Structure formats: C-alpha cells, structure tokens
Amino acid sequence: MGRQLKFNIFRFNPQNPESVPHMESFSLDETDSMTLFIALNRIREEQDGSLQFDFCCRAGICGSCAMVINGRPGLACHTKTKDLDPEITLTPLPVFKLVGDLSVDTGTWFRSMYNKVESWIHTDKEFDQSAIEDPMENDIAESIYELDRCIECGCCVAACGTARLRDDFMGATALNRLGRFIIDPRDKRSDREYFDVIGSDEGIFGCMGLLACEDVCPKNLPLMNQLSYLRRKMGIVAIKQMFTK
Amino acid sequence: MQTIYKDVLIIGAGLAGERAAAEAAGAGLTAVCLSIVPARRSHSAAAMGGMQAALANSVMGEGDSTDVHFADTVKGSDWGCDQEVARLFADTAPVEMRCLCDWGVPWNRVVPGKSKYFKGGKQFDKEEKEEKRGLITARNFGGTAKWRTCYVSDGTGHSVLYTMDNRCAQLGVEVHDKVEAIAFIQDGETCYGAIARSLRSGELIAYVSKATMVASGGFGKIYKASTNAVICDGGVHGAVLDTGVVPLGNMEAVQFHPTGIVPTDILVTEGCRGDGGTLLDVNEERFMHIYEPDKAELASRDVVARWMTYHMREGKGVPSPYGEHLWLDIRHLGEKHITGKLREVYEICTSFLGVDPIHQLIPVRPTQHYSMGGVRTNKDGAAYGLKGLFAAGEASCWDMHGFNRLGGNSLAETVVAGGIVGRKIVEFLETYECSIPTAVISQTAAKQQQRISDIVSGKNGNENVYRIREAMQDALDKGAHVFRTEEGLTKCINTLQKTLQRAREVGLQTDGCGASPELSAALKIEGQVKLALCVAYGALQRKESRGSHNREDYPARNDRDWLTRTLAYWKNPDDDLPTLEYEDATPSYEIPPGDRGYGKMQIISADSKEDS
Numbered sequence: 001m002g003r004q005l006k007f008n009i010f011r012f013n014p015q016n017p018e019s020v021p022h023m024e025s026f027s028l029d030e031t032d033s034m035t036l037f038i039a040l041n042r043i044r045e046e047q048d049g050s051l052q053f054d055f056c057c058r059a060g061i062c063g064s065c066a067m068v069i070n071g072r073p074g075l076a077c078h079t080k081t082k083d084l085d086p087e088i089t090l091t092p093l094p095v096f097k098l099v100g101d102l103s104v105d106t107g108t109w110f111r112s113m114y115n116k117v118e119s120w121i122h123t124d125k126e127f128d129q130s131a132i133e134d135p136m137e138n139d140i141a142e143s144i145y146e147l148d149r150c151i152e153c154g155c156c157v158a159a160c161g162t163a164r165l166r167d168d169f170m171g172a173t174a175l176n177r178l179g180r181f182i183i184d185p186r187d188k189r190s191d192r193e194y195f196d197v198i199g200s201d202e203g204i205f206g207c208m209g210l211l212a213c214e215d216v217c218p219k220n221l222p223l224m225n226q227l228s229y230l231r232r233k234m235g236i237v238a239i240k241q242m243f244t245k
Numbered sequence: 246m247q248t249i250y251k252d253v254l255i256i257g258a259g260l261a262g263e264r265a266a267a268e269a270a271g272a273g274l275t276a277v278c279l280s281i282v283p284a285r286r287s288h289s290a291a292a293m294g295g296m297q298a299a300l301a302n303s304v305m306g307e308g309d310s311t312d313v314h315f316a317d318t319v320k321g322s323d324w325g326c327d328q329e330v331a332r333l334f335a336d337t338a339p340v341e342m343r344c345l346c347d348w349g350v351p352w353n354r355v356v357p358g359k360s361k362y363f364k365g366g367k368q369f370d371k372e373e374k375e376e377k378r379g380l381i382t383a384r385n386f387g388g389t390a391k392w393r394t395c396y397v398s399d400g401t402g403h404s405v406l407y408t409m410d411n412r413c414a415q416l417g418v419e420v421h422d423k424v425e426a427i428a429f430i431q432d433g434e435t436c437y438g439a440i441a442r443s444l445r446s447g448e449l450i451a452y453v454s455k456a457t458m459v460a461s462g463g464f465g466k467i468y469k470a471s472t473n474a475v476i477c478d479g480g481v482h483g484a485v486l487d488t489g490v491v492p493l494g495n496m497e498a499v500q501f502h503p504t505g506i507v508p509t510d511i512l513v514t515e516g517c518r519g520d521g522g523t524l525l526d527v528n529e530e531r532f533m534h535i536y537e538p539d540k541a542e543l544a545s546r547d548v549v550a551r552w553m554t555y556h557m558r559e560g561k562g563v564p565s566p567y568g569e570h571l572w573l574d575i576r577h578l579g580e581k582h583i584t585g586k587l588r589e590v591y592e593i594c595t596s597f598l599g600v601d602p603i604h605q606l607i608p609v610r611p612t613q614h615y616s617m618g619g620v621r622t623n624k625d626g627a628a629y630g631l632k633g634l635f636a637a638g639e640a641s642c643w644d645m646h647g648f649n650r651l652g653g654n655s656l657a658e659t660v661v662a663g664g665i666v667g668r669k670i671v672e673f674l675e676t677y678e679c680s681i682p683t684a685v686i687s688q689t690a691a692k693q694q695q696r697i698s699d700i701v702s703g704k705n706g707n708e709n710v711y712r713i714r715e716a717m718q719d720a721l722d723k724g725a726h727v728f729r730t731e732e733g734l735t736k737c738i739n740t741l742q743k744t745l746q747r748a749r750e751v752g753l754q755t756d757g758c759g760a761s762p763e764l765s766a767a768l769k770i771e772g773q774v775k776l777a778l779c780v781a782y783g784a785l786q787r788k789e790s791r792g793s794h795n796r797e798d799y800p801a802r803n804d805r806d807w808l809t810r811t812l813a814y815w816k817n818p819d820d821d822l823p824t825l826e827y828e829d830a831t832p833s834y835e836i837p838p839g840d841r842g843y844g845k846m847q848i849i850s851a852d853s854k855e856d857s
Contacts, residue, residue, distance in 0.1 A: 015446055015759025031566045033508055033598050033608075045711040049763030050755035054282070057474045059511045060596060061403065062286040077509075078596040099423070099445055100760055107283030107422040111414070120411040121349040133346040135379025136354055144351035145398050148407060152285055186349060 036076035063153030156213035172213035254454035259287035261638025262460030264663025292402030295394035296657035298338035305392035322647025323792035469718035483772015490630035492812035494621035494642030497783035505612025508567035550611035626666030648792025706750025
C-alpha cells in the first residue's frame with residue numbers, strides 16, 4: 001500500500017473545436033481494494049470534472065466500462081489497481097465511435113448488429129394468454145443461457161484483427177448471438193436462412209483465427225468453439241447449396 | 246433545437262419501459278425510449294435472483310396460487326401497499342412469465358426426479374414430477390410461503406432484458422441512448438413530453454408526445470452506499486418534483502440490505518448467512534446473537550441491518566478509508582461450498598475486492614438497496630396531477646410494495662406493471678386527442694437552456710457539485726438511514742436545507758463543453774437534494790415504524806394513525822421543504838391489517854381509533 005499511481009489517460013473532446021487528441025497524466029494515492037472504477041471517479045471528482053468515461057452497474061454485469069487498459073481491452077470496474085504497475089495507461093476501445101476521452105458509442109454498433117442478425121425469435125406462434133407454456137428440456141434452456149450471457153461490452157470486437165480492418169465484420173459477439181438462436185427450438189429459421197446472414201466474409205468466413213476475442217472476454221464465453229461450430233454447420237449448408245443449384 | 250414527435254415517449258429503457266413500449270408498438274403506435282446508457286445496460290440487467298409468479302410447476306410450489314402470492318405481498322408490505330394493485334400484480338404475473346417465455350427467455354425448467362436442497366444449513370430431498378417436465382420451474386426466496394421465483398441461472402434480469410430489447414427491436418421501438426431527460430413539457434395540467442440533453446453532444450432535444458411515461462428506475466444514488474447502478478441517481482424524479490403538481494409517494498420507504506461490500510457496495514447474497522456465515526466486529530467477535538438470541542444472523546433483512554448499524558454506532562465498526570464497516574465470515578463453510586454453492590460470492594470477492602473469502606473476511610455494511618417510493622400513480626399507472634403522464638417500475642409508487650418489498654417481486658413488477666400500464670396507455674390514446682401548445686415547448690426549452698448557461702457561466706455561484714453531493718449523501722447516511730429518530734432527522738433536514746441552498750449556487754470547475762459529465766451532475770443536483778428532503782421530511786413526520794421505516798422513538802406500527810401513504814409535493818420551486826399530504830394506504834382491504842409472522846413488533850390497532 002501507499003503507492004502513488006500515475007494514470008496516462010487519452011483525452012479528446014470531439015465537441016470542442018480546440019481539442020486535439022493527446023495523453024494526459026494524473027496522480028493518485030492508492031487505497032485498499034482500489035479498482036479503476038474508484039480511481040477514475042476520484043480523478044473526475046477531485047482533479048478534472050470534464051473527464052469522460054462510462055460506468056453503470058460497476059459490478060461486471062452491464063459491460064459499460066470496457067476500455068483499453070495497458071494495451072488490453074477489459075472491464076475497468078473489476079480491474080484492481082494492485083494487479084497493475086504504478087503507471088497505468090488507459091485509452092478508449094477502438095472500432096467503436098468515440099464519444100469523448102474514454103467513452104465510446106457501443107449502443108449504435110450493437111443495435112445495428114442485432115438488426116443485422118435479426119436477434120429475436122422467428123416464429124408464427126401467437127402468444128395465447130390462457131395456454132400454459134411450451135415445455136423445454138432444462139439442458140437446452142441452460143445451454144441457451146450460456147450463450148445469452150454476453151454483456152455486449154465490446155472487448156471482443158475491439159480485440160479483433162478483422163474488425164479493425166473492415167467495418168462490416170460482425171465479430172464474435174454477433175456469431176455468438178446467432179448461435180443462441182440456432183439452438184433455441186422456439187426459433188424456426190432454417191440453416192439456409194442463417195447462412196444468408198453469416199455465410200460471408202462479414203460473418204464466419206472473415207475470421208482470421210487470431211483468438212483474441214476469447215482471450216479478452218470478461219464473461220469467458222466459448223467464442224472460438226462457437227465460431228468453429230458455426231463454420232462447420234454453415235460449411236455443410238454451403239456444400240448442399242452447390243449440389244442443389 | 247431538434248424536435249421529435251411520437252405517440253408515446255418513455256423515459257428509461259429498462260424492463261418496465263421497454264415492456265410498455267412493446268405494448269404501444271404492438272398496438273401500432275410510435276414509441277421511443279430515452280436512456281442514459283444503451284438499453285441493455287439498464288439496471289434491470291443486474292437483478293440476478295428471479296421473478297415471482299405463482300405458476301406452481303415445481304413440487305415445492307404445489308398449492309401455490311395467485312391468492313397466496315397476493316397475501317405474501319401484502320404481509321411483506323407491512324400493510325402499506327395498495328391491495329387492489331397487489332391483487333392485479335399477483336393475478337397477472339403468471340401470464341407475463343409465459344409471454345416472456347414465448348418471446349425467448351430461457352427460463353430454467355422442471356427436471357423430473359429426485360434432487361437435494363438446503364434449508365437452514367440442513368439437507369432435504371425433493372422429487373419433481375414427470376408430468377411437469379420442461380415447464381418453468383421456481384426457486385425459494387425469503388418471505389414467500391411457496392417456491393415461486395422463476396429464474397434464469399444467476400442472470401435473470403440480464404436474460405429477460407436482452408429478450409425484451411430484442412422484442413422492441415423487432416417491433417421497431419426506437420431507443421435513443423445517451424440521452425437524458427431534464428424537464429417535462431407541461432402546463433400544470435397536461436404533460437406533452439420532455440426536454441432532453443444529448444450525452445453525446447450536449448445539445449437539447451424536445452421530445453413531444455401525447456403520452457409520457459417515467460420508467461427511470463430507483464434513486465438509490467442519493468445515498469452514499471447503495472447497491473444501485475451509478476445511473477440510478479433520481480435525475481428524472483427531480484424533474485417530476487419540479488412540475489410542482491405531481492407528488493412522489495412514500496419517499497421515506499427505503500430498503501437497506503445488510504451485506505453490501507465495502508468499498509464498491511456490490512451486493513453479496515443473503516445466502517451467505519442462510520448457509521451459516523456470521524457477522525463479526527472490529528475485534529472479530531460475533532455480535533448478532535447478543536441482540537437477537539434466537540435468530541442471530543438469520544433475522545430478517547431490516548432487523549439485521551438495524552443491529553449492524555447499532556453495533557457500529559457503539560464503536561465496534563472496522564475503520565477503513567471508505568468509512569466504517571463490519572466483517573462477514575464464511576471461511577468455515579469451506580472451499581467446496583464457497584466455490585460451488587456460493588460461486589457468485591466467491592467471484593465478486595476475488596474480482597472486485599481482491600479478497601479470497603475461503604481464507605479472508607469480507608468487509609460489509611448495510612447498504613441502500615431499493616426505493617419503494619416514487620412517482621405516485623393510480624392502479625392504471627397514471628401519475629397524479631398531470632394528464633398524459635404515466636410511470637411504472639421502481640420509478641413509480643404504483644404501490645404493491647408498501648413499506649417493504651419482497652425479493653423477486655421487484656423484477657416481476659417491472660414486466661407486469663410495464664405490460665399493464667402499457668396497455669392502459671394504448672387504451673388512453675384510443676380516445677385522447679390534445680392540441681400541443683408550441684409556446685410551452687419553446688418556453689420549457691428556453692428555460693433549460695438558460696439554466697445550463699447560468700451554470701456554465703457561474704452566474705449562480707461556484708459551489709462544487711461533487712462536494713454538494715457528498716454533503717447530501719452524508720446527511721442521509723447519518724440521519725435517514727436504517728435507524729431514524731426525531732433528533733437525527735431534524736439535524737439531517739437542517740443540513741439538507743443548507744445543502745439545497747448550495748445546490749442553487751452550483752457552478753462548474755471545467756468548461757461544460759459538449760457532453761460534460763460535470764454539467765450533467767450539476768443539472769440534477771438541486772432535484773436530488775429535494776428528493777433527499779422528501780425522504781427525510783417524510784420520515785420525520787411518520788411517527789411509527791413500518792417495514793423498512795424504523796423510528797427508534799416510535800417503535801410500534803401504528804395502524805390507528807399511520808395506515809396512510811405520504812404524498813410529497815414541491816409546490817413552489819423556491820420552497821426549502823416539500824409539502825406533505827396523506828391518503829389511505831389502500832382503497833379497500835382483502836386482508837385486514839395483522840401480524841406479518843416475522844420481525845416482532847408492537848402494533849397499535851386501527852380499531853383503537855374508535856376507543857380513543
């Protein structure tokens with residue numbers, strides 16, 4: 001304890017014509033159990049009220065506070081300063097549009113992603129108020145939830161080589177999202193329909209296999225397994241299509 | 246200034262707001278949700294436990310019905326709730342869970358056969374029935390007679406919110422995120438929408454609508470230690486008070502949870518104590534058995550929180566850079582139990598504290614958790630005082646929770662009330678036309694623009710918003726916390742009145758350019774201090790103890806004089822106290838006031854009124 005921490009933080013306010021992107025340093029005395037959530041709030045409240053960053057649940061549940069911490073995308077809320085060197089460098093996530101300083105616009109990116117993959121149950125069934133629910137095996141329900149756990153923090157997209165190269169790449173999070181619907185018996189889309197969404201370089205075939213997505217996922221989602229599963233499944237659809245043409 | 250017209254404007258994109266938006270969009274209306282954060286980051290996502298609904302599929306839920314759920318809810322509320330609303334809620338909850346099921350929520354399901362469960366540290370067997378295979382199952386929660394809480398592993402809120410946001414996307418509901426409502430467009434009789442500020446550019450936007458709904462969640466962040474997300478700051482409640490005509494109901498009813506961790510106030514589950522964890526003081530000695538010889542750590546939430554606070558006041562708290570706390574000890578439960586049955590607790594401790602609970606003590610203190618009070622509405626969700634204004638979810642005082650809410654009832658309320666109020670808004674709009682006075686829009690916008698320029702230019706003064714907020718939080722933490730007394734509340738109110746004066750003189754330390762977070766904080770600070778005064782002043786006037794409201798100087802529940810709901814108005818913006826009015830707690834009784842069956846307490850009967 002008693003360390004003095006030095007924070008190098010990326011600063012840029014696109015709303016201010018005089019602002020130019022630069023790094024700025026702040027010093028702080030470390031306290032017990034200090035996280036980047038505590039540190040950044042102290043810097044804003046005690047040193048510079050204009051510093052922009054996002055926190056919401058501050059408990060690793062909502063995904064708001066993803067940023068690049070010493071070169072690696074991660075959640076600031078559960079990053080403890082005692083696990084870092086006394087000099088800490090914070091920059092905003094790449095790929096997403098910058099709002100200001102450490103704050104980026106993940107909302108627009110993700111909304112466009114789920115419109116693209118039509119992230120909802122496709123069915124003709126109308127809800128009947130007087131009927132009991134359709135039964136489902138608990139194992140299936142649990143496996144859907146295992147993929148549904150993504151918090152849309154954007155770390156996997158920020159760490160993705162392909163996403164850095166091309167704007168239209170959907171990224172591991174979109175493939176994971178679609179995987180959730182493929183195993184859901186309530187969704188009536190055919191494999192062919194799924195292929196139309198992800199069977200291209202924007203989807204499964206764009207991945208270069210660098211594995212960073214899974215490395216940085218704060219929820220430890222099986223993103224690479226999911227991708228290889230979809231590639232195999234979609235590969236079969238592609239071959240079938242060749243023969244039916 | 247951009248002006249956006251919609252049939253329905255919903256402030257908040259959590260579960261209550263999006264559920265109502267889905268109803269509106271499903272009926273062919275245009276709906277937009279405003280949200281400070283992307284919709285899926287709303288605080289609804291943080292609820293892990295589950296949603297109560299009497300489906301009675303699990304064997305431990307056999308014999309459950311909406312009547313039993315209703316009775317549990319009324320008892321839980323300490324007879325402070327509106328019983329018509331509690332009935333409506335209990336009856337609708339099962340239908341709503343099934344609807345969510347159709348929309349895609351992966352509810353955990355009944356698995357037939359034998360399994361084990363724990364109760365009071367002991368192991369029991371149960372056997373689920375084959376004919377219920379695959380139906381929505383339930384888990385056990387405090388204060389309920391049956392297993393009734395539907396859940397999705399440890400991420401119920403997350404899963405339901407994602408499903409709901411999917412549904413909204415499918416129906417074409419727009420969510421404008423990084424947008425914050427700062428004032429209502431209203432003429433004292435009718436609400437026509439809201440003026441909002443973009444948290445991307447700092448620009449003002451007018452949202453004009455025939456119906457406006459407040460679904461902005463709780464306001465726990467007016468307290469220093471709160472389990473609430475940082476966005477639950479009461480900004481919209483401040484704007485509601487500012488209308489002068491819409492009251493907030495039962496603001497003194499604030500729930501505290503015994504085990505928020507220090508310093509970040511994240512909740513660790515009651516299960517720690519349920520499974521045998523103990524509370525220790527600065528000397529690492531147990532103390533709960535001194536105060537509650539029978540139940541010790543297993544007494545109810547409000548009781549444990551009360552004694553913990555008392556013990557710290559006696560000088561037995563552990564000092565830390567973040568204030569005093571106590572210890573939660575689960576070391577004796579062993580590694581297998583902690584990393585298995587209490588996995589989530591283990592992860593919170595290791596990820597956020599750097600504490601290994603297998604070998605180390607967990608720092609905890611009673612922490613603000615839930616706001617039973619909020620925008621007072623009738624059973625249709627229509628706010629008192631302004632036509633066209635509605636509210637639902639934690640933001641509202643629809644009032645099925647009264648003075649204490651049960652676990653699993655808050656998350657269920659978001660979707661049940663969102664659905665009911667959404668349908669009522671659709672019904673309302675079928676016959677409702679209004680002419681929109683554009684002068685009211687431009688005057689409201691001009692007033693807000695002026696307010697912003699005054700703060701930025703330092704015209705009102707240069708009080709630091711963060712120091713004002715600290716003063717407000719300190720005052721509430723000292724005087725309007727778990728324990729309340731006339732002396733403590735009076736002191737708290739005096740401090741808050743001085744703080745209100747400072748809030749009116751707030752200025753910025755920085756330039757306030759663009760999406761300035763300091764300006765956001767400054768714009769809502771006066772409203773927050775007013776909310777704090779509603780809590781403290783309501784608590785001072787309520788001379789009884791009911792549910793979460795504990796007056797040391799009036800320990801009895803007084804049904805004779807206080808079977809009422811407090812309505813707090815801020816009639817004149819320059820006032821330094823709210824105007825309080827009272828109404829009956831419920832228009833009718835299905836269950837007359839009686840003993841809750843837990844938490845021993847003296848009751849002054851309503852019948853004694855005739856005698857006196």
